[in-house]
Amino acid sequence: MLRFRPALVYMFSCLRTAAPDSLQVGASQSAWPAFARGIRLVRSQAAGWHGVLQHVAKAGCFSNGKSEMNIFYVVAGTGGRFLCDASIRDSNLVAGLRGAGHRVAVLPVYLPFDDDGIEEASCGENEIYAGATGVWIAQRFPWFGRIPPVMRRPLDSPRILRWAAARCVPLSQRPTVEMTLEMLKGEEGIHGRTIADMARRVSLLGRPDAVVLSASLLLGLAGPLRKTLKAPVGCFFHDELRWIQGMPEEVQSRVLDMLARRSSEADFLIAPSAGEAELVSKRLRTGEQRIHVVRPGIRTEGFAPEPVAVRPPTVGYAARMSDGSGLGVLVEAFARLKRQRPLLRTLRLRVTGGALDEDSDFLEGLAARLSETGMAGDVEKHDDFSRRGRLDFLHGLSAFSVPCPSGLAWNMTAMEAMAAGIPVVEPENGGAAELVRESGGGLVYDPSDIEQYTEALRRVLEDVEGARQMGLAGRKHVLANCAVERAAAELATVCEKASACLRPQRA
Structure with missing residues (x-):
């Protein structure tokens, strides 16, 4: 029992220091993710004081009571093999949101997230959800998806996933397209058990004020996460519609129909420009009033103060x-x-x-x-x-x-x-x-x-x-x-409004 003492002290200190307001429905509930991690520490039988104090610092249990958003940011990892525009956007937004005092848990799916130099923090970032290796095997052999998720989880280790990323099937090939379609089906598809397991594991981190999906092709997660977390879920549209346009005609229509169906389950949709918002509205037959334009921002530090003439050009x-x-x-x-x-x-x-x-x-x-x-x-x-x-x-x-x-x-x-x-x-x-x-x-x-x-x-x-x-x-x-501070403030406003709309339904 003595070996569990540090974790037990940590768990109950989280509950004791939680302000009453933080336990109200719709609030950030910062203590509960920390309490859940304390349970994990007890179960691991390896909770020393050093590890407990690290988690206390990350969880911010002894906060000053300032109002802040608690956001779960679900990102589609690339494994770091190529420069991904959306990954730069996501890492900048995470840095901007955290800089403004909001809590952001980065939750990678498929492959490890290329954080582009943002400071590691918050819960969930050491785990990969719906790892690409297991999803790919289940796509090829549906019986694999019926194996208990805990037995498939070793395939989600970062080392195996990076190895798999180096040998990935071309994005343009039909198996990848079919896998995308099945993931969009959510719990109705062959990956339903994997998605349900992800929702359950994410719920152990507590209840967020909002969930943001980094790409519209992750919308198959929207319904299960919304139901399990009782929080609004939204997503970004970036270049997915252009990728879909390159698919064979018969597959393209199926993917667009499923994407339109899943987008109706989201609480908010985000486009990076007015032109992209118009394209999303047209292709998915949804009203533009549901689409928020949040232009991406960049971290402005580090750029040369003055451009210079260059020779040779x-x-x-x-x-x-x-x-x-x-x-x-x-x-x-x-x-x-x-x-x-x-x-x-x-x-x-x-x-x-x-x-x-x-x-x-x-x-x-x-x-x-x-x-x-x-x-x-x-x-x-x-x-x-x-x-x-x-x-x-x-x-x-x-x-x-x-x-x-x-x-x-x-x-x-x-x-x-x-x-x-x-x-x-x-x-x-x-x-x-x-x-x-x-x-x-x-x-x-x-x-x-x-x-x-x-x-x-x-x-x-x-x-x-x-x-x-x-x-x-x-x-x-x-x-x-x-500047990313402006983009982060706009995203936080969208999340806050969505959370306020859902709050009466939670009560």
């Missing part, structure tokens, strides 16, 4: 290095400028962002093409695409562009480039084009016209003074209007 690209993200388009424009413009014979290209196995053939073909034209030596690749690595990457760029043909719902790395005073060239069908037009921090172009894109790059690269003015305008606008 250098264009930067920071995104997954794939054909779908537009790297091939950029290389084509890069080659044309070097051949046709005397002032740009020394032009260089700098790329970062990682890739998946399915991108190998494309990248090998691109490398062979550059070698044949004698331009391979003018391209440099950076392997570090963490936030610190991206700050180093941006230093010394003359222009920045991610010419994704389908347009990105938003482009976090373009926003970071603007914060560094670098002019950007973005497709007019992307969400970041709104930011470019407002700020004057770059140029937009028709993504179907390679000539127009090449000309836009030429203007930025050859007109050094004009590019400097664009860079200054973009930097001023982003630093003044796009």
Whole structure:
């Protein structure tokens, strides 16, 4: 019994120090997640004083009683193999919410979350829910999904999941599409037992004021989490609809129908731009009044204070290095400028962002093409695409562009480039084009016209003074209007309103 004493003291101190208001329905209930973790410590039979004190500090049991939101943030991990725009958005928002005094528990599903340098804190982050390995096996062999979840949990270890991420099936292949559809079915699909187990495990962390899903393709979790936690659940829309558009027609309609059905179960929907909100409303046949526009923000510290003229001129690209993200388009424009413009014979290209196995053939073909034209030596690749690595990457760029043909719902790395005073060239069908037009921090172009894109790059690269003015305008606008504190405050407001609407139903 003595070995359990530290954990028992911790558990009951959490209850004793909880303010009465924190136990009311709809409040943050900060003591209860800590109490649940105390039970886990007792069960582990390994609860020393050091471990207990660590949990006390993280739980904030001895808080000053300030009003704050308690948010569960469910993120789809990528395993850190490539630069994911949504992951940058999520890590920034988590940092912003925590900086404002809100409690945020990051709950990764599928694969470990690339936290992009945010400080580890809060409960749940050492666990992976609905691990990709187990979900994939259950998709191939449905009988596996009927095995008790506790027996499948060893497959969710970060080491196994990172190994699996390195050997993942291409996102465009039918098995991945079918798995997405089954996960959207929620408890009605073959992964229903896994989803129910996740909801049960998450409930041990206490009752949040709101649950935020990082992607609309996680909406199969909305109903079970809402029912179990008795909290409002909402989700972000980012680039999922563009990915769905690339599916075969018959599968595309099934996924969209299921997504529309599940979105009706969510308490709030979030889009990064007005254009994306309109697209979501149109494709899912839902009213725009249900969709909140919360523009992503960035952490503004660490960017160079003043842009400088760069020689030789250098264009930067920071995104997954794939054909779908537009790297091939950029290389084509890069080659044309070097051949046709005397002032740009020394032009260089700098790329970062990682890739998946399915991108190998494309990248090998691109490398062979550059070698044949004698331009391979003018391209440099950076392997570090963490936030610190991206700050180093941006230093010394003359222009920045991610010419994704389908347009990105938003482009976090373009926003970071603007914060560094670098002019950007973005497709007019992307969400970041709104930011470019407002700020004057770059140029937009028709993504179907390679000539127009090449000309836009030429203007930025050859007109050094004009590019400097664009860079200054973009930097001023982003630093003044796009800090993550603003985005976090808007998200907290959305969550607070949703929680207030649900509160009478809880009573």
